[in-house]
Amino acid sequence: MSKTSRIPDFYKLPLSRRLEIVKEFANLTDSEVDLLKETGSLSRDTAERMIENVVGAIPVPLGIATNFLINRRDYLVPMAIEEPSVVAAASHAAKIARSKGGFAASSTGSIMIGQVQTVKVKNPNQAKKDLLSHREDILKKANEQDPVLLSVGGGAKDLGVKVLQTQRGSMVILELYVDTKDAMGANAVNTMAEAVAPMIERMTGGRVLLRILSNLATKRMAQAKVVIDRGEIGGDEVVEGIIDAYAFASADPYRAATHNKGIMNGIAAVAIATCNDHRALEAGCHAYAARNGQYLPLSTWEKNEDGDLTGVIEVPMAVGIVGGAIKTHPIAQIALKILGVKTASELGEVMAAVGLAQNFAALRALVVEGIQRGHMGLHARNIAIAAGAKGAMIDTIAEEMIRGNKIRLDLAKELLKKHIVD
Numbered sequence: 433m434s435k436t437s438r439i440p441d442f443y444k445l446p447l448s449r450r451l452e453i454v455k456e457f458a459n460l461t462d463s464e465v466d467l468l469k470e471t472g473s474l475s476r477d478t479a480e481r482m483i484e485n486v487v488g489a490i491p492v493p494l495g496i497a498t499n500f501l502i503n504r505r506d507y508l509v510p511m512a513i514e515e516p517s518v519v520a521a522a523s524h525a526a527k528i529a530r531s532k533g534g535f536a537a538s539s540t541g542s543i544m545i546g547q548v549q550t551v552k553v554k555n556p557n558q559a560k561k562d563l564l565s566h567r568e569d570i571l572k573k574a575n576e577q578d579p580v581l582l583s584v585g586g587g588a589k590d591l592g593v594k595v596l597q598t599q600r601g602s603m604v605i606l607e608l609y610v611d612t613k614d615a616m617g618a619n620a621v622n623t624m625a626e627a628v629a630p631m632i633e634r635m636t637g638g639r640v641l642l643r644i645l646s647n648l649a650t651k652r653m654a655q656a657k658v659v660i661d662r663g664e665i666g667g668d669e670v671v672e673g674i675i676d677a678y679a680f681a682s683a684d685p686y687r688a689a690t691h692n693k694g695i696m697n698g699i700a701a702v703a704i705a706t707c708n709d710h711r712a713l714e715a716g717c718h719a720y721a722a723r724n725g726q727y728l729p730l731s732t733w734e735k736n737e738d739g740d741l742t743g744v745i746e747v748p749m750a751v752g753i754v755g756g757a758i759k760t761h762p763i764a765q766i767a768l769k770i771l772g773v774k775t776a777s778e779l780g781e782v783m784a785a786v787g788l789a790q791n792f793a794a795l796r797a798l799v800v801e802g803i804q805r806g807h808m809g810l811h812a813r814n815i816a817i818a819a820g821a822k823g824a825m826i827d828t829i830a831e832e833m834i835r836g837n838k839i840r841l842d843l844a845k846e847l848l849k850k851h852i853v854d
């Protein structure tokens with residue numbers, strides 16, 4: 433009989449029974465099942481309260497990036513990631529950044545955008561006017577949903593309305609601007625968007641469809657800047673190389689994607705360590721990178737008047753220190769304690785700085801490697817010429833020496849003799 437993945441009420445079964453079913457389906461061994469049962473620092477109960485159909489937990493290494501000086505404060509940064517070299521690269525970049533004062537970070541506040549989509553509106557422009565004239569009523573209704581958020585100074589602060597021309601006709605989109613303070617805010621915003629929907633239907637005469645947060649959090653931006661002493665990274669050639677690498681990313685989305693992937697290595701690792709929603713961050717950052725129609729790098733690199741390298745990153749940073757799984761996961765709580773951040777905005781600033789550090793580390797490695805290889809090639813060719821090689825033989829001898837990692841005149845002569853005999 434063939435196996436079926438159609439398992440009615442799988443979610444209602446106790447974890448042990450679910451494991452038995454999966455064991456049978458996938459021919460797991462007893463020891464594999466035992467490993468799945470070891471959920472480590474996340475108790476099975478907690479895991480089952482977090483998501484559905486739980487059969488285990490997957491540990492990911494948690495590393496600490498050292499050396500981070502951000503706004504003149506020292507931070508140890510917890511990073512959860514499966515990829516080698518990321519934590520080392522961040523720490524190394526942060527160390528280099530210290531000589532010019534580390535990172536200067538800032539943020540715009542913690543406003544999230546909730547969208548309410550209304551279709552089948554007879555006169556969209558009139559509907560827009562009507563909605564705007566009921567601003568206070570709509571905000572009041574939204575704010576009734578979350579007295580706790582209001583008590584900490586947050587809540588729906590403003591709204592906007594746009595009329596979109598789509599392939600399915602005109603739509604009226606109401607946007608709620610909600611200060612979610614120390615929460616990422618998706619649930620809070622969604623609840624508000626849902627609550628105002630009936631009012632909006634009445635006011636527009638249309639039909640409300642989607643009521644959901646936008647992950648393009650352009651009203652919740654974090655910025656970080658850094659100055660890198662050119663003397664610390666091998667001088668002007670490396671500075672120029674990094675600026676050329678940035679120019680490449682600015683002109684080519686294929687390179688920009690990888691440039692930004694490096695940035696997200698840092699941002700996502702801190703997000704995972706603190707149990708923040710890294711998919712939300714990824715969606716927001718990549719959408720922001722493409723906001724003008726072309727996918728661009730999230731950071732910029734230039735040279736200042738002293739010849740030092742300067743980097744700036746600007747990213748939407750919808751992160752929280754409360755809400756979601758942040759309070760539930762014991763390791764996330766410890767990670768936040770290690771970070772010592774007092775607000776979600778501060779966490780966002782740290783994450784922007786980590787993203788910039790990661791980006792710098794990757795660019796430096798790529799550029800220095802390229803320069804070294806270039807230097808080595810040039811050097812090897814000169815030695816081959818000095819040994820008496822001519823024409824195509826110059827490259828042949830040079831390549832052999834580079835491959836053997838030994839570039840010497842006596843070796844070049846020896847290789848040349850061998851080739852001439854051959």
Ligand code: NAD
Binds near residue numbers: 616618622647712757
């Ligand atoms: P939440 O509802 O668990 O917590 C937020 C609530 O905490 C606030 O509404 C407020 O009532 C309370 N609170 C207490 N102290 C606060 C403080 N100092 N500042 C702010 N709020 C405070 O979670 P959330 O942050 O609204 O939503 C985050 C979760 O939503 C994440 O788990 C995310 O994965 C999920 N989610 C994301 C999306 C998306 O990104 N598109 C969609 C749906 C759900």
